[in-house]
Amino acid sequence: MPKPRDIPMQRLQAADKRLGFLVCALLQPLRWFRRTSETPPAKLERVLLVKFWGIGSLQLLTPAVSALRRRHPGARLTLLTLRENAEFARGLGVFDEVLALDLHTGRGPLGWLRIFARLAGLVFALRRERFDGVFDFEFFTRVSALLSLLTGAGWTSGFEAPQVWRGRFHARAVPFNRYWHVARNFRALAGEGEGEIAHTDLSAFRFGADHSARVARLLAERGIATGVPYVVLNANAGGLSLERRWPRERFAELASALGEFDRTPVVLIGSGSEREYVAGLRVQVRSGPGLLIDLAGELSIAELCALLAGAGALVTNDSGPMHLGAALGTPTLGLFGPETPVMYAPIGRRTSALWRPPVCSPCINVHDNKVANCVRGHPECLTNLSVDEVLDELRLLLWDGVLHALPQRVPGVAEVAG
Numbered sequence: 001m002p003k004p005r006d007i008p009m010q011r012l013q014a015a016d017k018r019l020g021f022l023v024c025a026l027l028q029p030l031r032w033f034r035r036t037s038e039t040p041p042a043k044l045e046r047v048l049l050v051k052f053w054g055i056g057s058l059q060l061l062t063p064a065v066s067a068l069r070r071r072h073p074g075a076r077l078t079l080l081t082l083r084e085n086a087e088f089a090r091g092l093g094v095f096d097e098v099l100a101l102d103l104h105t106g107r108g109p110l111g112w113l114r115i116f117a118r119l120a121g122l123v124f125a126l127r128r129e130r131f132d133g134v135f136d137f138e139f140f141t142r143v144s145a146l147l148s149l150l151t152g153a154g155w156t157s158g159f160e161a162p163q164v165w166r167g168r169f170h171a172r173a174v175p176f177n178r179y180w181h182v183a184r185n186f187r188a189l190a191g192e193g194e195g196e197i198a199h200t201d202l203s204a205f206r207f208g209a210d211h212s213a214r215v216a217r218l219l220a221e222r223g224i225a226t227g228v229p230y231v232v233l234n235a236n237a238g239g240l241s242l243e244r245r246w247p248r249e250r251f252a253e254l255a256s257a258l259g260e261f262d263r264t265p266v267v268l269i270g271s272g273s274e275r276e277y278v279a280g281l282r283v284q285v286r287s288g289p290g291l292l293i294d295l296a297g298e299l300s301i302a303e304l305c306a307l308l309a310g311a312g313a314l315v316t317n318d319s320g321p322m323h324l325g326a327a328l329g330t331p332t333l334g335l336f337g338p339e340t341p342v343m344y345a346p347i348g349r350r351t352s353a354l355w356r357p358p359v360c361s362p363c364i365n366v367h368d369n370k371v372a373n374c375v376r377g378h379p380e381c382l383t384n385l386s387v388d389e390v391l392d393e394l395r396l397l398l399w400d401g402v403l404h405a406l407p408q409r410v411p412g413v414a415e416v417a418g
Helices: 009-026 028-032 055-071 083-092 108-129 142-150 182-189 209-221 248-261 272-282 301-309 320-327 387-397 413-417
Strands: 046-050 076-082 097-101 133-136 155-160 172-175 231-234 266-268 292-294 313-317 332-336 351-355
Touching (some): 046 055, 046 142, 055 320, 076 083, 076 108, 083 097, 097 108, 231 320, 248 272, 248 387, 266 272, 272 292, 313 387, 320 332, 351 387
Parallel strands (some): 076 097, 155 172, 231 266, 231 313, 266 292
């Protein structure tokens, strides 16, 4: 029997925008009679951190968690996130506890009833915890602001912007600076806004030797022996904003060039829901035996991190795996189009971001749930990036011999790039 499909993300966003506005308006009396101060208590002992969407955002949250540890030593930090992110959040090793909200309910009226019931149950569970403070790290969602209020915590903090009204429930409202990296904005919300974020400020996912062993076994079974350098390609961008994807045929041409001219094995990745899209890329690649492996839908989050940690390089759209790979120390090349690397560039020891925007880019921002509105009708911001340009940048990342002798311009690559 087929599994019922869940309520689409776009419907959830619309509910947060419209229904959330109504609930925020109805609950205004709670704000009027609530006495709070913008300054947090000198000592917070039980703290709730709210960040629902995005493993990449959770990775970029880790410097803010470190800041909270410094400012409130001994505090118990609990993260509230979505069920699908809970394993990754626990693997970061920076939270004392991880609570998960399950939005997988099926469609239709019954699906919505289940969501409302789970939210009600979550509110009662959070109130029982008696949190001293809440840090709402979500980007302008109303449900997170409402949950912050309904926890009953004496002090809360969250982002604010003139164009998005969230009820003004937070005792301390922090402006979101679109000229700062997201990780720095997170740390500013935690109370430390000075200075750029360095790769040493990030806490990477902690995978085990058993995860590395399974990845090595998978690679060996498909022709990549232990110790042979490989490049990971991530052609996906998550369902929240598919407009961030570099054209699939460009990834296919890049993989063909790496195999034909560099004799470098390529590993394709993706979630289970992205398996079909990745398969469409795989069939376009010209490559010999052992030079192309498709692992989309086959890896746990821990195994994905083990794969990335062992890679010679990662080429990826602006998405979660980009931030995971960079934090793990993998040479990472991020491809940007409708969103700006000013806010989302990979942070790592050896990272690079390519962005050749037309005048209309960026057209995605955190204030409108990252909904793109392309005035050109096609992603010129991404088609501006050629295969040659990406290949050259990749070879610069690999200059130190992670792969075999490279980076001379190989005759014929221009023809491959088209």
